[in-house]
Amino acid sequence: MVMAYFLDNFWGEKNNGFDVLYHNMKHGQISTKELSEFIRERSAIEEAYSRSMTKLAKSTSNCTQLGTFGPVWDVFKTSTEKLGTCHLELVKKLQDLIKDLQKYGEEQLKAHKKTKEEVSGTLEAVQNIQSITQSLQKAKELYNIKCVEHERLKKEGAAPKEIEKAAIKAKKATESYKTCVEKYAAVKSDFEQKMAETAQKFQDIEEAHLIRVKEIIGCFSHSVSEVHIQIGQVHEDFINNMENITVDSLLQKFAESKGTGKERPGPIEFEECNAAVAVEGVKQ
Template structure:
């Protein structure tokens, strides 16, 4: 069974991968519903086609079965009936597939609710470290700016009052920078700890998703018209050729 884990996918620029993966899972049930609706519509169309083909096959009995084209009527009636049967069988398979997709969607919702509870702390830690990282960068830029300003005033021979004023600003910027360095270290430690705990959280088994994909693939390659042609139309019409020639 193939499983997907956050540990394999959460990495990303500024640790955004975890958030993206989580929200993709959150909205996964939407795409599941869309798929189920599409398959349901396809089944409705196939069923309507099957009924129309059955009606057409029955109408063949209303025409004259005598004369040159008697074998042709027989072929059309038989092939239409079998084609209707094949499409009806496809409807049955599509309806089964809809049930599987809906079941998958229900399990997906349950998995999301469970995962939401398990990773809520990690999401909070991730948002915290992102915010602190931004604040740390601003504090660093401000610190560098104030230090450069203080040195510039000293080199240019500014008054002591101006230098002292710049020194106060520089010290304040230094303290703020140190504070955010400490906050970042604590946030980073908390984030890594929570991420380690969350890393093994199972997002959702994609085994059923693979099964659904394989089923759809099999249905799309269900080439029943060709098999009908080989089995019925060609062989029966070939057999009728001598009879047709006898009337010429």
């Protein structure tokens, strides 16, 4: 159960809490966009890395296959290709996340529009209390001025007509001040009720937003970790394959494929010419 942080902390003298909370909601849209932009950039980095790896894997085909070392390049090639594939897989996962974020951003925009309408009454109540607070202040000041003025004239023994005039003004100011005090009480009560509801609504919106965005960040972590495990497997396979290509097997493979023959030069004896038979042969 999340505490009522917003309900408790957005009051204060100037009654600006509504404004701060409303803008905070709008910042939620910015954070959705920025998170999407961050993941897009990360995806671009992974894609570039993946492409470079694939290119590097291909380049091993140009390495000499002659000599005993030749077969080792296949191990490098396979492993490097697989690394490229792993990072490309991450790119795909991140692209999916960006789509999720875009979809969420659209929903968020709609929800905020709806909220804006729903809290329009609160905005009005804020304006009312800000306005009545000012009016009340002015009315109070005027009331004091007029009372003092009336009192001064009386003390100075001014003309009865002037005193009478001042008394009417003081009475008018008193009524106006009293009206403001009554109106303030009504506006204050309305504001307090609406602001309390709205503050809670803004907190609920914010809470839902943070939960959703954190879910997406969770997917991001999960994708990164999953691919990290796959990459670990590629490294392990590389180590195993390298171990399997023993020095002995490389020497043997080379001897078998490039060998020139197992027979050492044989002894050559003097072979006597059987000239008589050869001559007969020629004659025939």
